[in-house]
Amino acid sequence: EKDQANNEPSVTIKSSTFDNNEGSNGGGAINAKAGSIVVETSTFKNNKATSGDGGAVSAITDITVKTSVFESNSAPSGSGGAVSVEGKKLTMEGTRLKSNSAQNGGALEVKEGEADLRTIEVESNTATGEGGAILVDKSDVTLASSNIKSNNGQKGGGIKTKNMGGKKVESNSNTFSDNVGSDGGGAFHLEDEANANIKIFESAFSGNKGSSDEADDIKSTGSSNIIVKVVDLLSEIVRKGLPQPDCSTVDCAHRVKSAGKAKSDGSCRCACDGTNEYEKNKVCTAITICKP
Numbered sequence: 001e002k003d004q005a006n007n008e009p010s011v012t013i014k015s016s017t018f019d020n021n022e023g024s025n026g027g028g029a030i031n032a033k034a035g036s037i038v039v040e041t042s043t044f045k046n047n048k049a050t051s052g053d054g055g056a057v058s059a060i061t062d063i064t065v066k067t068s069v070f071e072s073n074s075a076p077s078g079s080g081g082a083v084s085v086e087g088k089k090l091t092m093e094g095t096r097l098k099s100n101s102a103q104n105g106g107a108l109e110v111k112e113g114e115a116d117l118r119t120i121e122v123e124s125n126t127a128t129g130e131g132g133a134i135l136v137d138k139s140d141v142t143l144a145s146s147n148i149k150s151n152n153g154q155k156g157g158g159i160k161t162k163n164m165g166g167k168k169v170e171s172n173s174n175t176f177s178d179n180v181g182s183d184g185g186g187a188f189h190l191e192d193e194a195n196a197n198i199k200i201f202e203s204a205f206s207g208n209k210g211s212s213d214e215a216d217d218i219k220s221t222g223s224s225n226i227i228v229k230v231v232d233l234l235s236e237i238v239r240k241g242l243p244q245p246d247c248s249t250v251d252c253a254h255r256v257k258s259a260g261k262a263k264s265d266g267s268c269r270c271a272c273d274g275t276n277e278y279e280k281n282k283v284c285t286a287i288t289i290c291k292p
Contacts, residue, residue, distance in 0.1 A: 009034060021048075045073070059088065119144075126151070158188060217237040250268045
């Protein structure tokens with residue numbers, strides 16, 4: 001709560017362990033209502049929200065988490081088995097989230113806010129509903145240099161997005177492997193919503209499965225509104241229900257002199273023209289013609 005001078009509180013937690021705690025209205029270990037919170041080099045294990053969201057941490061405040069571990073936390077009737085953030089910003093890096101569970105968002109829920117997630121490991125988390133690893137609900141989210149592995153959910157084994165009109169998700173240089181969405185979307189399950197900006201860049205996909213145990217990396221509920229830009233992937237993908245991309249609109253500024261071209265798997269490649277330049281070390285390099 002605010003102090004007598006009306007200042008917002010600021011809390012820093014370092015090198016701490018929260019084990020086997022329960023919260024009856026969200027936040028098995030921490031329920032943050034005001035100000036901001038920083039968590040560093042700490043462990044959250046076996047915490048439970050018996051009702052509400054955030055098995056370990058529930059926050060309607062800005063929260064930063066660095067080099068920490070969230071394992072076996074749960075929110076059986078809520079969202080965010082490890083962490084739930086609503087209306088504010090979650091910054092997380094160098095953190096492991098393993099074997100957490102919830103109704104939606106087995107590890108993380110970001111609702112009506114924003115998140116910057118970097119170098120995180122999200123493994124073996126479970127949701128009985130949406131988003132085995134992460135639920136993104138009406139939020140701007142960046143996920144970079146992270147590993148999303150062996151998570152299970154009904155709609156989206158890895159990441160589920162919904163209510164995303166006017167919002168964006170950017171996935172940069174991530175690995176999605178062995179995730180299962182029993183109703184489709186092993187890695188991603190996307191609602192077909194207008195003005196949703198979804199970009200997946202230089203990421204790798206393997207072993208992700210959808211309904212009937214079929215290969216299924218990315219699924220959309222329809223193709224009328226949503227625009228998904230899948231660019232310069234490091235592997236082939238299997239798409240379900242997604243419209244074919246307009247690769248001419250892809251931003252290829254990361255590779256000068258390249259242009260977006262469609263691949264057979266429905267993704268785009270920022271390709272050099274092959275006549276005057278070829279790709280060398282991810283750069284378009286001029287072709288030299290040797291004359292006798």
